Amino acid sequence: MTAVLPGAGQAPAPGRAGSLLRAVLRQVGTAVLVLAVVVLLWTVLLRVFDVSPYVGKTPAEVWTTLFGEDDSAELRAEIGALLGQTLLDAGVGFVAGLLSAVVLAAVVVRYRLLEGAVMPVALVLQTVPLIALAPILILAVGRGYVLVATMSAIVVLFPALVNIVLGLRSVTPQMRDLVLVYGGSPSTVLRRVGFPSALPALFASVRIAVPGALTGALLAEWLATGKGIGYAVVSAAGRSQNARVWALVVVVTVTALVLYLLAQLVEAAVLSRFGRAEAAR
Amino acid sequence: MPLPRRAARAGALLTAAVLALTACGSGDEPAAAAGEGGGDLGELTLQLSWIKNAEFAGEFFADTNGHYTDAGFTSVTMDPGPGAIETLVATEDADFGLSNAVSTAQVIAEEDAPLKIVGTKFQKNPFTILSLADGGNIATPQDLVGKRIGVQAGGNETLFDALLEVNGIDPADVEKVPVEYDPAPLIDGEVDGFLAYLTNESITVQSQGIEVTNLPFADNGLPFVAESVITTDRMIAEEPERVMAFLEAEIRGWQDALADPAEGARLAVEEYGADLQLDMAKELEQSEVQAGLIVTPDVEANGLFTITDELIEQNMATLEAAGIDIAAEDLFDLSLLEQLLEEKPELTELPA
Numbered sequence: 001m002t003a004v005l006p007g008a009g010q011a012p013a014p015g016r017a018g019s020l021l022r023a024v025l026r027q028v029g030t031a032v033l034v035l036a037v038v039v040l041l042w043t044v045l046l047r048v049f050d051v052s053p054y055v056g057k058t059p060a061e062v063w064t065t066l067f068g069e070d071d072s073a074e075l076r077a078e079i080g081a082l083l084g085q086t087l088l089d090a091g092v093g094f095v096a097g098l099l100s101a102v103v104l105a106a107v108v109v110r111y112r113l114l115e116g117a118v119m120p121v122a123l124v125l126q127t128v129p130l131i132a133l134a135p136i137l138i139l140a141v142g143r144g145y146v147l148v149a150t151m152s153a154i155v156v157l158f159p160a161l162v163n164i165v166l167g168l169r170s171v172t173p174q175m176r177d178l179v180l181v182y183g184g185s186p187s188t189v190l191r192r193v194g195f196p197s198a199l200p201a202l203f204a205s206v207r208i209a210v211p212g213a214l215t216g217a218l219l220a221e222w223l224a225t226g227k228g229i230g231y232a233v234v235s236a237a238g239r240s241q242n243a244r245v246w247a248l249v250v251v252v253t254v255t256a257l258v259l260y261l262l263a264q265l266v267e268a269a270v271l272s273r274f275g276r277a278e279a280a281r
Numbered sequence: 282m283p284l285p286r287r288a289a290r291a292g293a294l295l296t297a298a299v300l301a302l303t304a305c306g307s308g309d310e311p312a313a314a315a316g317e318g319g320g321d322l323g324e325l326t327l328q329l330s331w332i333k334n335a336e337f338a339g340e341f342f343a344d345t346n347g348h349y350t351d352a353g354f355t356s357v358t359m360d361p362g363p364g365a366i367e368t369l370v371a372t373e374d375a376d377f378g379l380s381n382a383v384s385t386a387q388v389i390a391e392e393d394a395p396l397k398i399v400g401t402k403f404q405k406n407p408f409t410i411l412s413l414a415d416g417g418n419i420a421t422p423q424d425l426v427g428k429r430i431g432v433q434a435g436g437n438e439t440l441f442d443a444l445l446e447v448n449g450i451d452p453a454d455v456e457k458v459p460v461e462y463d464p465a466p467l468i469d470g471e472v473d474g475f476l477a478y479l480t481n482e483s484i485t486v487q488s489q490g491i492e493v494t495n496l497p498f499a500d501n502g503l504p505f506v507a508e509s510v511i512t513t514d515r516m517i518a519e520e521p522e523r524v525m526a527f528l529e530a531e532i533r534g535w536q537d538a539l540a541d542p543a544e545g546a547r548l549a550v551e552e553y554g555a556d557l558q559l560d561m562a563k564e565l566e567q568s569e570v571q572a573g574l575i576v577t578p579d580v581e582a583n584g585l586f587t588i589t590d591e592l593i594e595q596n597m598a599t600l601e602a603a604g605i606d607i608a609a610e611d612l613f614d615l616s617l618l619e620q621l622l623e624e625k626p627e628l629t630e631l632p633a
Contacts, residue, residue, distance in 0.1 A: 052372035054394065139469075143458070222434075226459035231434065238435015240367040240388040 023268040027261050034257065057246040065243045079251055085228035089217035092145055093152015098209055100153060101160035109168040110190055126158035134223040143224045152216030160205035167201025168194045199274055203267035210259045322353040322523045328375035330362045330508060333554040335564040338545025341553050343534025352526035363462065365435065367394055370511050377527055381406055381507035382596045383443055383603060384436035390607045395514040397614040400528055400586035402508035403574040405499045407479040408440055414492035417473030422448035422501050431460035431472035441476055443603030447502035480571045488563050505599045506588060517614055525621045532585045532628045539576065540632035542568035576631065584622055584629030588615060
């Protein structure tokens with residue numbers, strides 16, 4: 001993810017729209033391939049491990065549950081509402097996590113002394129399992145959005161922080177000297193040179209943060225709020241509603257995949273605008 | 282005539298050896314004839330509904346006193362709950378499970394699970410909404426409105442939904458909070474009420490010197506049987522002898538447990554649940570209190586684990602009120618229990 005600008009970057013480009021279209025096609029192709037592999041593995045593994053048909057539903061059965069039964073429309077509406085809640089929870093966590101990562105990264109890069117204070121704490125948050133942290137967090141902040149934001153943000157924070165710090169540090173001494181010579185302060189260096197050179201790192205973090213925020217939201221829903229897909233899956237499993245469990249898991253998995261692809265596309269679009277199409281790979 | 286004598290002796294030895302070998306080869310058959318309960322029924326796996334505490338005193342007795350092996354099982358494994366009992370039994374990860382009429386009925390009705398209840402331990406269910414007397418103090422179903430109630434994910438949610446349904450309370454008026462099985466959120470004041478067992482958490486909280494209020498499901502529109510033995514249709518059809526042997530061992534175990542509640546508590550605290558750090562006073566009380574759920578006038582007349590037709594009707598009314606659409610014959614199959622009690626009438630006796 002180093003921001004090298006090879007000569008190819010300045011070569012007569014095939015046009016921004018063209019390269020973006022190619023990126024879209026490539027992403028969609030990848031998505032279809034991934035889905036095909038997952039469906040194949042799913043089918044084969046159920047067979048290989050001889051999973052009871054009562055527990056292990058095949059892709060076709062999940063499809064029937066979602067689209068082919070009398071109450072499918074009702075189930076879809078229900079799952080839709082749950083998914084909306086989960087996306088809201090994940091969104092809250094995503095924003096909270098990335099914002100804190102950016103702010104902390106700026107602080108760490110600007111005031112090196114603070115690195116020793118920030119990084120170990122972030123690392124501890126990353127290392128302690130969320131399930132163990134959950135009861136303490138619930139007691140501390142209750143079961144509302146603050147908790148969802150906190151839990152989801154914890155998942156997102158550390159990888160984003162490390163990535164963005166590296167990005168901000170990728171400013172070359174020459175560039176820094178240039179800004180300083182023209183009378184800029186170290187904060188100007190960070191703002192004018194640091195953030196633009198950290199863009200690839202930032203978007204890589206966004207990409208990693210999307211599934212991370214979703215995971216955090218699902219955990220928070222399961223352990224604390226009792227809403228959304230995170231809780232519905234556990235609840236349905238406990239009630240032996242196995243078809244519903246599969247349907248929920250499939251929906252949330254596909255959603256995560258789509259969101260990840262979207263993040264990749266946005267990344268490609270932004271980086272090509274900044275003349276860094278190569279870094280988008 | 283030394284030679285022929287020797288030959289005869291050798292021949293006899295050889296015959297004996299061959300006989301012994303054949304006996305070993307077809308081991309199952311002779312053993313089956315010898316066993317008291319009808320033979321080698323293989324390994325038994327029982328899925329409990331809860332951790333190994335005094336709730337399963339009868340099972341501990343049946344194991345300790347050898348009733349399972351006497352009935353023909355080679356070994357018994359008891360898997361503690363809570364969990365998706367119906368799934369574990371339907372997939373035959375466990376031969377038998379202990380669940381309740383509502384949870385099982387819902388899984389049969391919605392998921393077409395091939396399961397039946399073949400007998401029941403508790404005639405009355407011990408489910409309650411537990412609250413603190415100087416806190417939520419939930420004494421009537423209407424008191425639930427506007428309260429935060431801790432409900433554990435899974436089958437207990439089905440029960441809670443049913444409680445609201447039969448009492449005409451809109452689920453939107455009650456805040457359902459996800460909790461685990463530890464009543465700490467109730468004591469901390471994080472929830473106003475907590476779905477619990479009269480015979481378990483309710484006693485635990487009281488034993489900490491806290492005054493509690495109970496809203497027992499059985500007295501508030503939801504009478505149904507609990508700690509009911511469930512197994513698969515396949516087991517009932519193809520291996521009825523295992524079902525009968527299991528019920529026999531269970532009945533004998535509970536006869537022992539009812540005769541000696543103190544030993545039942547000791548088995549839970551010191552042996553089967555030794556790693557759970559159970560409290561002896563609480564287990565002893567549970568052991569004594571639950572006897573009232575197991576022994577009713579009907580049970581005194583008909584025997585342990587039986588379910589009268591009236592009780593089945595009452596259960597079906599409960600299920601209908603809870604919005605679970607199922608026929609009695611799709612939920613209960615007591616034919617094997619009846620057959621067993623006819624063959625061995627001594628099983629209907631209760632300890633004096």
